Amino acid sequence: MTANHPLLATLRAIVGDANVLTEGDLSAWELDWRKRERGHALAVVRPASTDEVAQVIKACAAAGVSMVPQGGNTGMVVGSTPDASGTQVVLSLTRMHRIRKLDAANLTVTVDAGCVLQSIQEACEAQGFLFPLSLAAEGSCTIGGNLGTNAGGTQVVRYGNTRELCLGLEVVTAQGDVWNGLTGLRKDNTGYDLRHLFIGSEGTLGVITGAVMKLYPMPAAQLTAFAAVPSLDAAVALLGLAHKHLHAGLTGFEVMGQFALSLVVKHFPQQRVPFWQESPYCVVMEASDNETEAHARAVFERLLEAAMEQGCVTDAVVAENMAQAKALWHIRESIPLAQAQEGLNIKHDISIAVSSIPEFVRQTDAALEAAFPGARLVNYGHLGDGNLHYNVQAPAGDDAEAFLRDQEKPINALVYDAVDRFGGSISAEHGIGSLKRDKLEAHKSPIALGLMRSIKQALDPHNLMNPGRVLR
Numbered sequence: 001m002t003a004n005h006p007l008l009a010t011l012r013a014i015v016g017d018a019n020v021l022t023e024g025d026l027s028a029w030e031l032d033w034r035k036r037e038r039g040h041a042l043a044v045v046r047p048a049s050t051d052e053v054a055q056v057i058k059a060c061a062a063a064g065v066s067m068v069p070q071g072g073n074t075g076m077v078v079g080s081t082p083d084a085s086g087t088q089v090v091l092s093l094t095r096m097h098r099i100r101k102l103d104a105a106n107l108t109v110t111v112d113a114g115c116v117l118q119s120i121q122e123a124c125e126a127q128g129f130l131f132p133l134s135l136a137a138e139g140s141c142t143i144g145g146n147l148g149t150n151a152g153g154t155q156v157v158r159y160g161n162t163r164e165l166c167l168g169l170e171v172v173t174a175q176g177d178v179w180n181g182l183t184g185l186r187k188d189n190t191g192y193d194l195r196h197l198f199i200g201s202e203g204t205l206g207v208i209t210g211a212v213m214k215l216y217p218m219p220a221a222q223l224t225a226f227a228a229v230p231s232l233d234a235a236v237a238l239l240g241l242a243h244k245h246l247h248a249g250l251t252g253f254e255v256m257g258q259f260a261l262s263l264v265v266k267h268f269p270q271q272r273v274p275f276w277q278e279s280p281y282c283v284v285m286e287a288s289d290n291e292t293e294a295h296a297r298a299v300f301e302r303l304l305e306a307a308m309e310q311g312c313v314t315d316a317v318v319a320e321n322m323a324q325a326k327a328l329w330h331i332r333e334s335i336p337l338a339q340a341q342e343g344l345n346i347k348h349d350i351s352i353a354v355s356s357i358p359e360f361v362r363q364t365d366a367a368l369e370a371a372f373p374g375a376r377l378v379n380y381g382h383l384g385d386g387n388l389h390y391n392v393q394a395p396a397g398d399d400a401e402a403f404l405r406d407q408e409k410p411i412n413a414l415v416y417d418a419v420d421r422f423g424g425s426i427s428a429e430h431g432i433g434s435l436k437r438d439k440l441e442a443h444k445s446p447i448a449l450g451l452m453r454s455i456k457q458a459l460d461p462h463n464l465m466n467p468g469r470v471l472r
């Protein structure tokens with residue numbers, strides 16, 4: 001049925017035969033990054049322009065065929081791959097990778113949605129500007145996917161999530177109309193701010209084809225420290241000191257538990273990981289300075305001295321140069337990959353007020369250890385934003401697939417009930433996709449869910465945009 005579907009000829013006429021994929025190994029588009037689910041698409045369609053996206057959407061809508069927008073397919077919650085029905089079109093944006101315009105005076109860059117994040121960072125840096133969105137998948141995720149998920153990453157403590165970095169969007173609606181909202185204005189109170197509906201909507205309301213993003217001047221110096229901390233309470237105290245000493249110069253603050261670091265040591269033995277054996281937690285901290293490197297070092301040293309005096313840091317290294325700084329960041333960024341190498345795992349991407357994180361972890365670690373003996377807790381994340389990746393790996397030597405099948409539900413229930421008790425969120429930055437859709441029903445207020453359904457119904461009345469993701 002797939003090869004003969006009448007829609008395929010129309011799609012080929014729009015984007016060209018070579019850009020309608022139906023055969024061969026389509027796992028790059030059909031299998032999610034975490035290998036949690038494998039779908040099957042009617043076709044993978046690769047438009048090269050906003051106009052082609054609009055035509056594809058019109059054709060799919062006329063045929064009643066649903067679409068799954070996709071960027072780099074690095075999402076964590078099974079939101080960018082098709083379901084198993086063989087009836088959905090994957091709309092891959094990766095051929096749309098033009099940097100459209102850099103406006104130096106307005107401090108903005110306008111880009112195609114399929115631009116790989118790192119390519120935007122590099123293009124801006126070449127002209128002396130910082131595009132601060134940064135995450136370990138930056139070599140393959142796209143800005144469209146970052147906007148679709150409202151991605152966070154490692155610089156949120158200073159620059160905010162992708163939403164805070166976006167000044168305008170171009171979107172193709174579920175009807176195939178093009179909304180051009182690429183104004184680049186910092187002030188515009190002409191009614192509802194539509195861009196914020198599409199940011200974080202995970203492809204369920206329309207397809208983002210272009211964006212205007214904020215830029216910053218490159219800092220004069222950036223310094224990275226890797227510090228051993230005796231507890232999570234100490235890490236929170238260090239964060240407080242870092243805010244006090246660095247103010248807006250604090251651009252990164254990540255925490256890593258001992259077991260998470262041990263996985264990096266095990267799976268990437270070429271990396272040199274300081275302090276991990278003698279400390280329950282380590283922190284990676286970044287300071288950006290608008291004066292000089294010497295100034296940055298002096299401020300950073302005062303901070304670390306104060307932290308050592310107060311006992312919230314037991315040992316620390318400060319990178320001497322960019323290569324060392326990159327190596328320290330690389331340790332942190334390797335944790336998700338090390339976890340994936342260790343086997344299938346349960347991810348909890350949670351946020352809680354920073355002040356409550358130590359108590360949350362104390363209580364929840366104890367409850368998990370009692371209820372699921374041997375389960376290995378992989379705790380790390382963006383402590384500066386109150387966002388932990390509070391993950392669970394099967395007991396050593398156990399069959400991870402069986403562990404997930406039997407224990408994922410009760411483990412999720414335990415963790416998310418604790419998150420509720422602490423007033424937190426069950427998805428800080430990865431989104432909902434299909435993996436957390438049922439959890440959303442259980443943990444978000446019925447009023448909020450009702451409002452979300454009204455928006456979905458208004459913008460996509462035939463439920464053709466990424467159906468079954470975020471909402472049932």
Ligand code: FAD
Pocket residue numbers: 033068069070071072073074075076079080093113134135136137140141142143144145146147148149150151152153154202203204206207208209336337429430433466469
């Ligand atoms: P995809 O995975 O292709 O899609 C993600 C969602 O966005 C899907 O629902 C899709 O339908 C939708 N979408 C994609 N493109 C569009 C578009 N043009 N218009 C509308 N909707 C669209 N995430 C974080 O937030 N912080 C991190 O620190 C972080 N670190 C990561 C590290 C690693 C090693 C990996 C593998 C992932 C990480 N992620 C992180 C998750 C992931 O990279 C982000 O969610 C990223 O924003 C997804 O971008 P993508 O282009 O791969 O999108």
Ligand code: MLT
Pocket residue numbers: 136153333335336347349381382389
């Ligand atoms: C991270 O911060 O490393 C990412 O969000 C990816 C993950 O949680 O695995």
Ligand code: ZN
Pocket residue numbers: 152153381382389429
């Ligand atoms: Zn993260």
